[in-house]
Amino acid sequence: MKSYHLDHLEYLETEAIHIMREVAAEFERPALLFSGGKDSICLLRLAEKAFRPSDIPMPFLNVETGHEFPELIEFRDRRAAELGAKLIVRTVDQAIANGTAVPAPGEISRNKLQIPVLLGAIEEFRFDCAIGGARRDEEKARAKERFFSFRDAFGQWDPKNQRPEIWNLYNGRLNPGENMRVFPLSNWTEMDVWEYIKKERLEVPNIYFSHQRECFRRGGQWLPVPPAHTDATKPDPYAGARPTAKEPIKTLVVRVRTIADMISTGMIESPANTVDDIIGEVSAARVTERGTRADDKASEAAMEDRKKAGYF
């Protein structure tokens, strides 16, 4: 007898495809947030599965902090071109130059500065919906997030006043100026993402695999040494993010587990060279994925505060 039965990855896939198609059908101007990271790589495959043989009916959007790993940018641009998608990039540098983003004195991370850039891009292109790769298993505040996450005209998330989501009926109705963030991978775990990458044979940027890199120790993490500052006519974009004399540089065999930018991504020492190696590592891991993210360590409620302000 034939078994009409889905395993857990097939179930997560069909759920995510359903959500992507709801977005295409119910919103006029959706965008898909694509950074080149592993979660958004899965989103692209799900978009292909949802919409082929048609074109993916939405542009890709990425917000650059200016501190990206060059490997990630190269990968992002190439994948967008291969899929025939329009890629829109907006940067924190532009936003600082035109005054819409104002750096806090002494703060070198540009993580929070992505918020006005993202909101600016939503306004510029009049996007009514942005699909993102966030997962509920990443962080406690995210565990309360909806698939369709309503944002008011200021881009804010109000966790106490979320729309109930019942069965597979998603309420995407908006008034002018409001928008929706949609997270098709809400129910995926880090392990599910890697198992899906394996099953679908998805290419990922090589920084996810073991390589030699110069690192230094700060805040309990191995941070990558930023690229050399060559253009003396401009200020060093990595000022403050370079190792001091008290932070010796070591060459280590490392990889990234989760990618923010170069100044907020902790490298993990790892010999994992293949997706199978990574799956083995994740299943034996004793630290959550976000444990290597400096941006989440700021306080217990760091993610909640950023999400309320309009973060991804």
Next chain:
Amino acid sequence: MSNPPTISDLRSPISQSPSSGAPVELLRFNTCGSVDDGKSTLIGRLLYDSKSLMEDQIEALERSADLTGGGQINLANLTDGLRAEREQGITIDVAYRYFATPRRKFIVADTPGHVQYTRNMVTGASTANLSIVLVDARQGVIEQSRRHTYLASLLRIPHLVIAINKMDLVDWSEQRYLEIRSEFEKFLPLLDIKDVKFIPMSALNGDNVVDPSKHTPWYVGPTLLGHLETVHIASDLNLNGFRLPVQWVNRPNNPTNKELHDFRGLSGQVASGIIKVGQKVMVLPSGHRSTVKEIWTYDGAIPEAFCPQSVTIQLAHDLDISRGDMIVGLESLPGMGTDLHAKVCWMNARPLQRGRKYFLKHTTQTVQAVVTSIDSRININNYEVQPEPSELVLNDIGEIRIKTAKPLIYDGYATNRLTGSFILIEQGTNATVAAGMLQPALEAVKPEYNDFAI
């Protein structure tokens, strides 16, 4: 494990994640109970005893233990993610948790028990295979126990676990366990729940959660996790009566591949049943019949598809079909109509009143709807029916009649959770204000067109 967890217990370096590669089944469940019944503690215990906790989560627990718990670890802090929740020791919203054992993966909806309980429980339970109703062994069956059991039955959750918790506080008395069990068995026959399991436990100490308790030699059943790992869920899927609500029409623009010039795909998620290439189907509301020419997927054409796969099908005839239409099998036709009878759970502070207009979202279509009458309000604490109430307020369950501007193609909720459910959306604020479960149609659709489309 019979003592409250210590930091060193939590650090035991064992991983029980599923070995990669092997297909693993997914079980979705929700937990419900009133305040202090120990819901969050139970989930924390499942995560902890199944070795699903990570070092940094344990560190965060340690930090909050020093801050608010006087050094005692509070497993509830694992699920209470928002600042207000930790400060006030409450859970505000449905929180989702994920853990895995070598046998299954689990998605847990932790639904808070105090304010908004009905709304949150309906949300968390709507996608669940199984509900866990927690009962404090000292208190036995209270109003909330009846309420949660009723809601589980209203939503037609296939499996129910009555977790009789805090057994340590009644000296592990078998007699107390049997008393509570017989209290439940007095009213369970009023509710249509097929599979009910009673488990005596102490979530705080871990007895009968993951490891069998040495305090309950009189209990021969499985531990909670043992039950979650083995309860038969394969038949929970609805494989009767094919239904495909059309979600998105897939027509490539200027395809470079000439074969795609005439591609007209109907994309959607199979809501029930099985569809095969060559099978005859009907398109509703038009009533046109056609044959399935191809079931297209990104990974290649497939000979058949079943619930809940997301697919794109092509029919033999070029029919005018759009989002909101439904493709159905001929062997069992759904109902179709504008006058609907439904049970609703009201989820908004502004009450439901007769004559008010809402948007109604059902499968993939959203239509205007007006509430023509409120037939009854159901007291979910004692199951009494109050006829013709003037309104339904937040967390009320009632039976209503609705008239829609366009016909719905639907089944009764009892036979089809996806084509028998809807939500109501308030016009203006766009808030989701109700979850609705349709009564079956009095008769199946009788389409005007019975011929194959030309």
